[in-house]
Amino acid sequence: MNATLGNRYGFRFIVDQTIPSDAAYAFAQSGFIFASAAPSVPQSVPFGATTSFEGLALRWLRDYDSEFFQDRSIVNCYQGFRSVEDVLVGWDEATEKEVVSTQEHFVRGIKLTLDGASDYPEAASELAKITGVSDAKVWTPTGRVAETDPANA
Structure with missing residues (x-):
């Protein structure tokens, strides 16, 4: 039996009973590597x-x-499977220099939840500095950036 529900907006929707009913995951096709050998x-x-x-x-x-x-x-067969993590490159406005991450990050997928709550990287983290997305600067569905810090309101 095939668990694929169909394709919509470039995504293939697949049922997985092990994922909680209020959650979903979206991945880029390049987010995982699978290899097998005979x-x-x-x-x-x-x-x-x-x-x-x-x-x-x-x-x-x-x-x-x-x-x-x-x-x-x-x-x-022999088989192996792993996620793809990337070294990130960004721009630091303060120093006007290119910034390269010291760690690899999984950025080819996202967890979606129906409770309306979102988890963002801390503003001081490497991921937030390079991507510009942090708990202090939240992206909204309208594409505008909302400042969550009450001092900036």
Whole structure:
């Protein structure tokens, strides 16, 4: 069964029962890396093959299992999966210099919640300094920047 609900506005909507009902995640297609490889077929196996399709590689081994007096078929692969983190480059208005982050950050996805609350990086953090988005300067759906600091109101 396919959990894809459909495509809308450039996003593929997929059901995941492990995510709370008041949350959703949006990711860029380049946000994750998946790699698979087929192990080699041993020479001692009477029949074996490897194949790959759409980025998935598999090995198939077939032999006779004398313990259970029947044919045996095994399919396996090596696989790996990880998120992509980026070094960020920004502009520091105060020093009029380019700023490069000292850490890598995951910026190819976002968590969406239905409770209306948002979590922003602290104003003093590296991520806030480079992106300009912080708990002191909040982006709103209208695209305007709202100052959340009462001293700036």
